[in-house]
Amino acid sequence: MKSIPIYLTGLLLLAACGGAETEKKSKPQAQDAGRVACEPLKLTLEEANKLAELPLSCIQIQYPNKPSFTLESKDDLKEPCELSPAFYGCFDWHSAVHGHWSLVKLLKEFPELEKADLMETSLRNHLSKPNILAETRYFKEDRNKSFERTYGWAWLLKLAEELHTWDSPLARELEQNLEPLTEQIVQSFIEFLPKLRYPIRVGEHTNTAFGLSFALDYADATEHAELGNIVRARAKDFYLHDQGCPLDWEPSGYDFLSPCLEELDLMRKVLNKQEFDAWLNSFLPELKNRSLEIGVAEVSDRTDGKLVHLDGLNFSRAWVLYGLAKQYPEYSYVIDIANKHMNHSIPNLLGDGYEGGHWLGTFAIYALGI
Numbered sequence: 001m002k003s004i005p006i007y008l009t010g011l012l013l014l015a016a017c018g019g020a021e022t023e024k025k026s027k028p029q030a031q032d033a034g035r036v037a038c039e040p041l042k043l044t045l046e047e048a049n050k051l052a053e054l055p056l057s058c059i060q061i062q063y064p065n066k067p068s069f070t071l072e073s074k075d076d077l078k079e080p081c082e083l084s085p086a087f088y089g090c091f092d093w094h095s096a097v098h099g100h101w102s103l104v105k106l107l108k109e110f111p112e113l114e115k116a117d118l119m120e121t122s123l124r125n126h127l128s129k130p131n132i133l134a135e136t137r138y139f140k141e142d143r144n145k146s147f148e149r150t151y152g153w154a155w156l157l158k159l160a161e162e163l164h165t166w167d168s169p170l171a172r173e174l175e176q177n178l179e180p181l182t183e184q185i186v187q188s189f190i191e192f193l194p195k196l197r198y199p200i201r202v203g204e205h206t207n208t209a210f211g212l213s214f215a216l217d218y219a220d221a222t223e224h225a226e227l228g229n230i231v232r233a234r235a236k237d238f239y240l241h242d243q244g245c246p247l248d249w250e251p252s253g254y255d256f257l258s259p260c261l262e263e264l265d266l267m268r269k270v271l272n273k274q275e276f277d278a279w280l281n282s283f284l285p286e287l288k289n290r291s292l293e294i295g296v297a298e299v300s301d302r303t304d305g306k307l308v309h310l311d312g313l314n315f316s317r318a319w320v321l322y323g324l325a326k327q328y329p330e331y332s333y334v335i336d337i338a339n340k341h342m343n344h345s346i347p348n349l350l351g352d353g354y355e356g357g358h359w360l361g362t363f364a365i366y367a368l369g370i
Contacts, residue, residue, distance in 0.1 A: 038335050040322045041342050043368045048110045054349070054361035055099035056119060058090040059126060061358075066092045070143050084138070086131040091358040094152035094205070098362040100126060101159040104174075105365055108166040120170055129177045136180040139188070149192065150211030153185045157218035164222055186227050189215050193230050199238040201263075203255025203313065208238065209262040216269055235270045239263050243282045251297050256312030256363070260284060261320040268327055276328075290333045296344040308360075311348050314341040315363035322370035342367060 043051070062080045069076070069083065080088035087096035103119045113119065138144055148156075160182040163175040189211075199208040212231050219228035245260040264284060268276055286292055294317070297310035321338035325331050342364075349360055 038332075038339065040325070040335050040370065041339055041368055043109070043365070045110050045112065048106050049114050051349075051361050051365055052103065052106050052113055052115060052119065054357055055090070055102040056115060056122065058358045059087075059096055059099045059103075059122065061089045061091075064091060068092065069138075069147060072143060085134050086126050086128075087135065094148055094155050095359045095362075097152060097159055098155040098359070101155060101162055102362045102365050104159065104162045104166065104171070105369060108162065108168070108171075109369065123170070123174060127174045127177050132177050132181050136184050139181065139184045145188070149206075150189070150208065150215075151205035153188060154211040154214035156181065156185050157189075158214050161218040161221045186218075186224065189227060190230055193234045196234070201259045203250070203252050203257045203259055204309070207257050207259065207262055209235075209259070209266045210257055213262065213266040213269065216266070220269075232270050235266055239267055239283075240279065245284050247284060247286065247294070251310060251313050254306045254309045255297070256309040257316050258313060258320065261317055265320040265323060268324060273328070287331070287334070292334070292337070294337050294341075296341050298344075299348070302348065311345040311360055312363045314345040315360070315367045318342045319363075319367040319370050322367065326370060338367075 065080045065088075067080065067083070071077065076083075084093055084096070087093050087100070090096040090099045100123065103123055106113060107116060107119055107123075139147065160175065160178055163171045163178065193212075196208070200206045201208070212235055216228060216231045216235075218224065219231060242263065245263065247258075247260045250258055250260060260283075264280070264287075267279055267283075271279055280287060297313045297317075299307055299310045302308050302311075318338035318341045321334040321341075325333075325335050325338075345360075346364060349357075349364060
């Protein structure tokens, strides 16, 4: 796995909030006491060129590989690229999917990228019609109904959403190629959600709020009323009456998602402002404290593929807080918390092993693009 040159870190750190000197100059009013609002960290072209190396490399790496499929006979033992011709790289299926999302996102925001031509060629090769039809056939088999449910499903819809909202001939081509698999995943959500009696409240892949949040983003972007309606209904069924989420219990040892904050991220999209304010008062009242501190998650061993999840938690916490402040500027003070989380884990993208390198870049790109 290629490493990102060290000056990437410095550039991002320079974009962080001002320190004590800035706070003195700002002379905040009494109602702003506790934290000075600042701007979210954002990618520059130079940084985007470096981050593009991570997905560009890993989407073509077959091994090591962690398959999650069910074997019914020895005939199912095949090379990763035979089982999943589009999404065989990056260690596992969902990471390959969001690796492709990363390339689309970076090309969409920075068309002048140094390796734009190579990125476009890679996307065309991987997301070809034959490859996507093969992926779709796999999902249609009864034994695979729970494959990548709902984390991989969510990232596939995020990829489809990114293509749909990109005004580009390449995007139209790839969106059309991806359509059979996109529709299969949409129908999988529609069929599964009514059967799910209780939400899954963990900090890893199966977190229900995360899956619903990305599915809702896709539904809203594409005006898919059926999917949007069922996601909103199930979100309210699962979470509307939640109270006192124990944020101080987080993180668990392997978290890369915050159960409390992922739920918040979903409900801010589902509820109107008045409803959301009332819900947040019951669910996470401490978030209205302008002096709130949320300590960053610390990784003890980055050669351990599970422990390195905590760097991802710092990025996902940041994107939730950025999203909250973007939608409701009265919470802009949480940007400082988000920036601290980003600044803690951005340096760990440098020269990281494959345990984190195959996926952490995506989380950073997503957080920096909010």
